[in-house]
Amino acid sequence: MPPARKPRLGVFKFASCDGCQLSVLDCEDELLAIAGAVDIADFREASRAVLEGPYDLSLVEGSVTTAHDAQRIKEIRAQSKALVTIGACATSGGIQALKNFGDVEEFRRVVYARPEFISTLATSTAIADHVPVDFELRGCPISKVQLLEAIGAFLQGRAPNLPNESVCIECKRRGNVCVMVAHGTPCLGPVTQAGCGAICPAFTRGCYGCFGPQATPNTASLIGELKVLGMAPPAVQRLFRTFNANAPAFRAASESVAAEASTP
Numbered sequence: 505m506p507p508a509r510k511p512r513l514g515v516f517k518f519a520s521c522d523g524c525q526l527s528v529l530d531c532e533d534e535l536l537a538i539a540g541a542v543d544i545a546d547f548r549e550a551s552r553a554v555l556e557g558p559y560d561l562s563l564v565e566g567s568v569t570t571a572h573d574a575q576r577i578k579e580i581r582a583q584s585k586a587l588v589t590i591g592a593c594a595t596s597g598g599i600q601a602l603k604n605f606g607d608v609e610e611f612r613r614v615v616y617a618r619p620e621f622i623s624t625l626a627t628s629t630a631i632a633d634h635v636p637v638d639f640e641l642r643g644c645p646i647s648k649v650q651l652l653e654a655i656g657a658f659l660q661g662r663a664p665n666l667p668n669e670s671v672c673i674e675c676k677r678r679g680n681v682c683v684m685v686a687h688g689t690p691c692l693g694p695v696t697q698a699g700c701g702a703i704c705p706a707f708t709r710g711c712y713g714c715f716g717p718q719a720t721p722n723t724a725s726l727i728g729e730l731k732v733l734g735m736a737p738p739a740v741q742r743l744f745r746t747f748n749a750n751a752p753a754f755r756a757a758s759e760s761v762a763a764e765a766s767t768p
């Protein structure tokens with residue numbers, strides 16, 4: 505009897521910095537076990553050897569910023585039994601989604617010497633805005649521990665067991681002193697999904713919101729606290745407009761502050 509076929513894993517890149525794919529390679533010790541459990545069929549960052557789909561599990565990094573991207577993600581979805589998006593670019597549009605708040609034609613004119621060669625959509629959007637997604641792994645970049653849990657879960661046919669509470673919970677578990685209470689440092693931890701281990705507050709920095717909004721973020725309450733700390737509306741707006749600027753809860757928060765700032 506021929507040996508059972510191993511599950512096929514594909515890793516695909518869209519508009520991104522490749523940092524999340526590097527997190528896959530950063531699994532050094534576990535990578536051999538992963539390679540033993542699956543056939544790495546398509547992972548151009550790691551190898552030029554490519555096996556045709558279909559894929560049992562596809563990991564997708566990056567956002568959709570061109571018409572070609574929008575077509576290609578549909579083809580990958582059609583070839584994938586399960587599709588997991590990895591990182592802020594893929595789950596919310598990434599830092600490049602800042603263009604969603606401006607005039608892309610103006611950016612093209614100002615940034616590029618030959619703008620006629622630049623083919624781009626007016627927006628950078630999450631993969632889930634284009635095709636059904638089975639699971640989203642947050643972070644900029646993703647957490648290696650969460651990645652291994654998600655791969656293991658999909659290979660075992662179960663749901664990944666990952667937290668969707670706020671960074672504040674991780675921060676308390678770690679025993680950090682709250683930088684907002686103790687030092688008046690602005691922090692997005694109360695509205696950001698856990699997963700980083702509250703690394704920034706552990707080094708007396710405020711959370712930057714790399715993991716995007718948690719399940720039920722009370723951004724209005726946090727904005728009130730940031731104002732009490734003396735933050736002006738443009739500064740509050742910038743705080744919400746970073747890696748996950750286009751995540752619906754953060755986008756709405758930054759737009760509410762912008763509207764307030766422009767009210768005479």
Ligand code: SF4
Pocket residue numbers: 520521522523524525565566590591592593594598599643644645646
């Ligand atoms: S989420 Fe962050 S680390 Fe990952 S590809 Fe995008 S910019 Fe890079």
Ligand code: SF4
Pocket residue numbers: 671672673675676680681682683684685691692693694702705710711
């Ligand atoms: S430092 Fe930030 S993440 Fe930690 S408890 Fe305070 S507000 Fe929450």
